[in-house]
Amino acid sequence: MPLLVMSDKVDVALLPPSLENLEIDMSPELSAAWDLKLQEHGQIIPLQPHPSLEELDISNLTDKDQSRLLQLFPTITALYIWQSPELTSLQLGYSKALRELKIIDCGSLASIEGFGSLTNLRSLAVSNSPGVPAFLELLSHQQLASAEILSRLETLQVGDGSVLTVPLCRRLASLRRLSFWSWDSRRGETMIDLTEEQERALQLLASLHRLDFWHLPNLRSLPAGLRRLASLEWLDVEDCPGVARLPEMGLPPSLTRLHVRRCSEELSMQCKMAARENLDVHIDDLPVDYVII
Template sequence: MSYLPNLFALSTWYYPKVRGPSVAMQPRIAYQQQQQQQQQVAAEGEEEEIHAASATADGLLLLPPQLEELEIWYCRELSLHHPNSKAGGTGGGLQGLRCLRSLEIFVTILLLKFALLLSSLRTLKFALLCSLPSPLQVLQLYRTKGRETPVPFSNLTSLTELYISTCEGLRVEGGLWPLLAHGRLTKLEVMETPNFFVGCEPPPQPQEGGIPVPLCSSSSSNLQDLYTDDAAGVLAAPICTLLSSSLTTLSFIDTTERFTEEQEEALQHLASLQHLRFDNCEKLQRLPTGLHKLTNLKSLVIFSCDALRSLPKGGLPSSLQKLRLKYCSAIQSLPKDTLPSSLQVLEIRSCPAIRSLPKVDSLPSSLRKLDVRFSDSDELRGQCRKLRGIIPVIISIRASYLTEQNNHLNQIILMKGFKIIEGPFQA
């Protein structure tokens, strides 16, 4: 590949013999430009072939130095800092890729070593690592299971988006607080990474003679969007206080059954929160009390929370504009006085236990759209018909509608002479 002077993007998959990358000394375009020295070039070519063969035998992947995008997938013996530096390259590792902008490496081993010094790197998707370039803006970590893996975030002053998934044992060197409090991070997603938020607290305040000394600079977070399956880790007073003025979107996908009193109080610190979503919280039996105290909340989405039976007794925020209930099989009704006067969109989709709406007088006059899909309740659909002319947009579709349409489509296919084949398939 070092003979491809115009190669700028490379993706490699399933190379079990590759043990490490190395960067060629210079692009082989020089080989073509020196035609007047054919004998010398031929000799150099033979020497390079020997180097390439040696590199292949040693498991080195020789890369052209002009690469801008590199993907290495499922190379189980991969080590980014290869000890061999004698195979026709500038040395083991990726230090010679000065033009690299994007690096994606996905492995399933626990022995990955990283010695990367790239000042131009902007996007990195990585499985296991131990040092990161400071200009990095987007970082994705996948599958670092098996042992404690330290990740130094302290120098990532340009990082704006961080995605972490299935990283059991991941540990942040220096703590998460500096990244949240003093960095540029605006979007954070943490999934299947237990204890990631544990210990996220402000540094102790210095004292002189037993008297606290004010810090020179106050903590101010830029984080706006947070998605996680660790509600207990996020809903801690120090974190929510730090994010109180910046966080606008919060999404939970969690196995929590009930929120503790401390967690509910911490949630109320998020004064800037505008969008709140509970996504596939299958065991959740009760929403946090005190949601009505989130005075800037505009949108509440409850998706596939099968154990949830009702909305919070304390009511909803007076600022709420959109309420979406989707695939919540246990919610039976919308109690009176829970729908705020600011509500503009009410969506009830695939919630079979909801058989009726509150009376017309109990519905907010601000309501502009009522979306009741996939319900077979005659009473509910009858109410929707009566609300025509009162609410500008009403959508009402029976749950059996899709089944009827599928049956109708199958009949058309059969009438036209087409044949529907179901698996398993055989050659």
């Protein structure tokens, strides 16, 4: 579905008022048509914001188009930006209702303007966009309102361990779920192991309840200090064939779910042996019975 039908105005009114989800490929052709209409109207086009859109999914977003696009959808609670290599700075001042932000394959993105206005943000996902972890790290050192947004995050999905720094993890006081997840392992992150510094930072996530490792073909081991995550209840490992064993220190006593899919036979066997009365173990979605010996 095309986003804009050019007439005397940017005719968002042609979209159904009840529309909740919209996907847009901001192609060069669409952008050029928009530029032409702006020229015809002296760079001024009356805007009619859509009244109820909740989820906006955009690809090929550019610096030039983002402001005039995002201001049309002030009600969105979820924003997904994909495959936008030309985007260098994301401006979110029009998107104050956001609860979920996902940034995938934006290799030139270096900053996020208006981050401090996202007081409702609870979920952030970043993959194959190396400038975003660097932005978050810089933000974590600042005593600004925008840095306080980090303390409200409940879910964080990242492509590798680079986001795990001590200053940032100290800010993530409400984080309940952390997922390491590769969007495209052929072109994106190649996570191998957590460094010692990243392991130390992970221990600062005192409220962490769930930890995921998904689609990481180069991952060789799970965090050595996993047992020290005192609040961890759920560990999920999927498509990580290089992981051959559980950490030597063992699993956290608080763990109640251990799910493993499409991993090595060695890891699967160790997980079966770890089954206990209060630990629900699933291997390839099949439950492992706990047997009293």
